[in-house]
Amino acid sequence: KQEVTQIPAALSVPEGENLVLNCSFTDSAIYNLQWFRQDPGKGLTSLLLIQSSQREQTSGRLNASLDKSSGRSTLYIAASQPGDSATYLCAVMNRDDKIIFGKGTRLHILP
Amino acid sequence: NAGVMQNPRHLVRRRGQEARLRCSPMKGHSHVYWYRQLPEEGLKFMVYLQKENIIDESGMPKERFSAEFPKEGPSILRIQQVVRGDSAAYFCASSPQGINNEQFFGPGTRLTVL
Numbered sequence: 261k262q263e264v265t266q267i268p269a270a271l272s273v274p275e276g277e278n279l280v281l282n283c284s285f286t287d288s289a290i291y292n293l294q295w296f297r298q299d300p301g302k303g304l305t306s307l308l309l310i311q312s313s314q315r316e317q318t319s320g321r322l323n324a325s326l327d328k329s330s331g332r333s334t335l336y337i338a339a340s341q342p343g344d345s346a347t348y349l350c351a352v353m354n355r356d357d358k359i360i361f362g363k364g365t366r367l368h369i370l371p
Numbered sequence: 372n373a374g375v376m377q378n379p380r381h382l383v384r385r386r387g388q389e390a391r392l393r394c395s396p397m398k399g400h401s402h403v404y405w406y407r408q409l410p411e412e413g414l415k416f417m418v419y420l421q422k423e424n425i426i427d428e429s430g431m432p433k434e435r436f437s438a439e440f441p442k443e444g445p446s447i448l449r450i451q452q453v454v455r456g457d458s459a460a461y462f463c464a465s466s467p468q469g470i471n472n473e474q475f476f477g478p479g480t481r482l483t484v485l
Contacts, residue, residue, distance in 0.1 A: 292473070294473075302479075303478035303479045304476040304479075306473075349413070349414070353474075358427070358430075359404070359414075359416060359464075359474060360416070361406075361413040361414040361415070362413055363412065363413040364413065
């Protein structure tokens with residue numbers, strides 16, 4: 261049974277710092293891995309999707325990596341800004357087409 | 372091309388009432404997925420539907436919950452005789468095809484049971 265774990269559960273960093281969010285999953289037989297952002301009381305915003313055959317994806321200040329064999333992914337955020345404050349969710353798509361989500365990392369960027 | 376639409380965005384029900392949540396997939400998408408996010412919990416899969424068919428309902432509670440995706444109109448998630456534990460955010464996602472296609476999420480419906 262696929263399980264997705266995100267560490268840390270919460271993180272506070274000063275504005276301008278680079279930071280890394282971690283995600284691990286127990287079953288490496290996945291189709292893809294996706295990082296989402298969720299603001300309080302809001303829906304999901306897709307940030308980056310990495311196919312199982314890929315190692316990383318980049319969008320602006322965001323870079324996501326995938327090491328399928330070890331069951332790990334990282335989301336790197338460069339030059340953090342207060343507007344980056346949100347909950348970041350890691351999700352893997354299993355081969356049965358279900359998406360399994362982690363519980364998220366609550367990120368707070370200190371001005 | 373409008374994204375996935377869900378309505379209502381907020382729904383308040385008293386215990387014992389029925390809740391109907393609607394999801395209109397993106398244009399051209401024939402696959403719909405429902406997820407539930409309980410307070411302080413991650414999103415969990417509930418059900419996967421194609422037009423007029425339930426493909427996988429392994430995440431649905433056995434009682435009071437049902438889902439449909441008719442040939443015409445939106446997908447409906449129906450909760451009968453709601454209880455306080457049903458209070459959650461319910462998200463719908465759609466994809467153009469099934470296996471290994473990116474799912475696009477709607478804004479969610481936040482259900483509060485008084």
